[in-house]
Amino acid sequence: MENSIIECDHLNRFYENRYARVTAVHELCFSVNQGEFVAVVGRSGSGKSTLLNLIGGLDSPSSGSIRVLGKELGKMKSQELARHRRHAVGMIFQSFNLIPSRTALENVELALLFGGTPKGERRKLAASALDSMGLKDRMRHRPGELSGGEQQRVAIARALVNKPAILLADEPTGNLDSVTAEKILDLLAGLNRQGLTVLMVTHDADSVKKVSGRTLRLLDGRLVEDTRRSQA
Amino acid sequence: MRAFDAVALGLDNLRRTRLRTFLTTLGVVIGIGALVSMVSFGTGMQKNVSRVFYENDLFTSLIVTPRKIDPNAMMSGDLSALEQVVAPKEAALDDSALFQFRALPGVMMAYPQIQFPVKIRILGHETENQLGALPARMGEFPPYNELPHGSFFSGDGDSCLLIGQSVLKKMKWILRSGGFKAISLEDSLRGVRSIPPDSLIGQDAEIITSVMDVSSILKNPWQYMASPGRMPTAERSIRFRISGILQKTDDFHGRPFSSELIIPLGMVRHIPRFGFNNVWDLLGNKTSDESYGSIYVRVHGFEDVAPVKQAVESMGFGVFAISDQLQEIRKGFLILDTALGAVGAIALIVAALGIINTMIMSILERTREIGIMKSVGGSEAEIRLIFLTEAGVIGLLGGVFGILLGWIVTRIANAVANFYFAKEGIEHVEMFYMPLWLICGAVAFAIAVSVLAGLYPAARAAAVNPVEALRHE
Incomplete structure (x- = not known):
């Protein structure tokens, strides 16, 4: 566990209302080492996205412990969670989650805005991040003027502009055609090779097999399989 | 997040809608x-009243009466106040x-305040008015130091007279100064005619007073026996020269404690009249001539008012x-x-x-956007700041343009009111x-109200829950 960057111990997440209690994540115990590419797979409703949201600090556990970069997220206050989302992790989503009224550059800048980075530096860093995604000529375009693959690359640039240790990807290829999806997977694999820890949620375990080094399979919120490529 | 960035983001968001x-x-x-125009009306009225006080140097004026009279108690029908007035008085308000x-x-x-009714006759025109008297030194102070026509008398023994424009109007004259003077149809029908002020300056004015004439009873006793209500009076006349014309007065430009007909104080004793001068004489239980x-x-300055008032009161005077x-x-x-502010505040x-x-x-429209902002590291405080900034910017713009609107409304209202006043x-009244405090206060108030409205x-x-917000379509 020396290299563990994410540690979950008896992690639970329940959703309750007046009539029912739904268990999204049940007694999860696992850890992720730095530099790993982990695919979290499972059927729809198995708790994959909930797990990603918990690691990303968008959601809080009902019980158990979740430590990211050595810090217990369950005990963090909202301000600390925001700092965690800003610096420790970067997130990308199936639907890209870009602000339609803002340009690619402004969307990437948004992540730096909350960090209090001065405008000039913000612009420089955002442009550099987009450039590294091969979007130098698309900076002034709004999401609606970009293809799905380009939009996801803008989202990746935004997720990485604050240089996080972990990239959390929630079905990043779900809205893309197979060719573009493969390109995005290659891009994520390349980032992983550079040392970035990647946790990718997908319902399509086969598509991610060639890039991920480890697979966590969830079923009804429980971890039912934890396999590494060397073991597979 | 920096405050500047929050403002820029707020402005940008507002520009989008x-x-x-x-x-x-x-x-x-x-x-x-609405607020600004209402309050500026209140402050305008206050300024006009204060200006009358300043223009007439009323802050340095005291009126001493034979005994302390509380006008408020008198008005409220307090009998003890009235008893105090009519009670015999030891200290006399004399020389x-x-x-x-x-x-x-x-x-x-x-100087003693003297005012009594007279009849005045100039060039065959005649009217009745109160005649007042002032020492020549008052010519140094407003409103007497700058007369529109002629000059204040130089000595207390001069046979000079100052006449007000309202008295002239009663005598069916309107001053024609600097060319054509418009006479309203109503005045014209009343026989009012315009007159150049120069033709009045230096003109003789006859001041006519009534006196007791006991000798008339002796001459014709049957006349008084036949009608007991008839007073044995006779008219006496004395000539003055008009030396100046007083400034016009109206509701906003008054001249308290004074008359529209003024003669030098030293000339009062030459005018035969009844034994009392004014209402203070009656109220003050004047004991002798x-x-x-x-x-x-x-007094010299406003700071002298309180000590002088105290000293005079300690002498037993009011x-x-x-x-x-x-x-x-x-x-x-x-x-x-x-x-007025409350009325305006309703609109606000x-x-x-x-x-x-x-x-x-x-x-509701930007729920997903809020979720995105949170997912990239926006804290609750920063999201709150963005929305409060947007509300504040609405307040700032509303405040600035609201003042502009208020100014336009007050200009129009002022023009309309003065049209009817004319x-x-x-005379023209603002x-x-x-004031600056109203302008700054209104902008600050607009921002405060908007930010307050933006709090919830x-x-x-x-x-907003970021997980739910990111799912929001």
Whole structure:
């Protein structure tokens, strides 16, 4: 566990209302080492996205412990969670989650805005991040003027502009055609090779097999399989 | 997040919904416009009253009466106050008292207030008016130091007369100064004619008074026996030369404690008349011809008012300081301003509801955006700040343009009011006054109200669950 960057111990997440209690994540115990590419797979409703949201600090556990970069997220206050989302992790989503009224550059800048980075530096860093995604000529375009693959690359640039240790990807290829999806997977694999820890949620375990080094399979919120490529 | 970035982001968000922002801001503009015009009316009125006080140097004026009279108690029907007035008085308000007043530190001058009814005849025109008397030294002070025509008398023994324009109007004259003077149809039908002021200056004026004439009873006793109500009076006449014409007075440009017909103080004793001069004489239970009904005391500065008042009161006299009344008037204006402000504030409350509505709509529309901002590291405080900034910007724009609207409204209202005033012969009056504190205060108030209105929507935005928000379509 020396290299563990994410540690979950008896992690639970329940959703309750007046009539029912739904268990999204049940007694999860696992850890992720730095530099790993982990695919979290499972059927729809198995708790994959909930797990990603918990690691990303968008959601809080009902019980158990979740430590990211050595810090217990369950005990963090909202301000600390925001700092965690800003610096420790970067997130990308199936639907890209870009602000339609803002340009690619402004969307990437948004992540730096909350960090209090001065405008000039913000612009420089955002442009550099987009450039590294091969979007130098698309900076002034709004999401609606970009293809799905380009939009996801803008989202990746935004997720990485604050240089996080972990990239959390929630079905990043779900809205893309197979060719573009493969390109995005290659891009994520390349980032992983550079040392970035990647946790990718997908319902399509086969598509991610060639890039991920480890697979966590969830079923009804429980971890039912934890396999590494060397073991597979 | 830096404050500058929050403002820039807020402005950018508002720019994205121009029409909605315009309509919401318009609500604040109307609210502030109403508030500013209402309050500026109150402050304008207050300024006009204060100006009358200053123009007439009333802050340095004291009226000494034979005994302390509380006008408020008198008005409220307090019998003890009335008893105090009619009770016999030991200290007489006579020349001896006058000299004592003049010797008090801080006193510039003191003179008896004398006013009595007379008939005046100039070039065959005749009317009745109160005649007042002033010492020649009053010509140094406003409003007598700058007469529109002619000059103040130079000596207390001069046979000079100052005449007011309202008296001239009663004599069916309107001054023609600097060319054509418009006479209203109503005045024209009354036979009012214009007259050049130069033709009046230096002109003789006959002051006619009534006196008791006991000899007429002896001459014709049957006449008085036949009608017992008839008074044995006779008219006496004395000639004065018109040396100056007084400034025009109206509701906003008054001349308290004075008359529209003024002669030098030293000339009063040459005018035969009845034994009492004015209402103070009657109220003051004037005991002899040597005592006065009231004495006007002028002090050097406002700071001398209180000590002189105290000294005079300790002598057993009553003192009426107009500056005391100003405090009461100011209190009244504060109430008026508050009432007017409250009317304007209602419009602003409606505008605030508009802001709340707009911002809640905006949050609903931007739920996903809020989720995105949170997912990239936006804290609750920062999200709150963004929305509060947007509300503040609406307030700032509404405040600035509201003042502009208020200014335009007050200019139009002032022009309309003065158009009617001019018809009534009232001089131009600035009814509205927009001091700097009102301008700054209105903008600050607009921002404060808008931010206050934005508190709930901002809190709601900050509390948005990012997971749910990211799923929001």
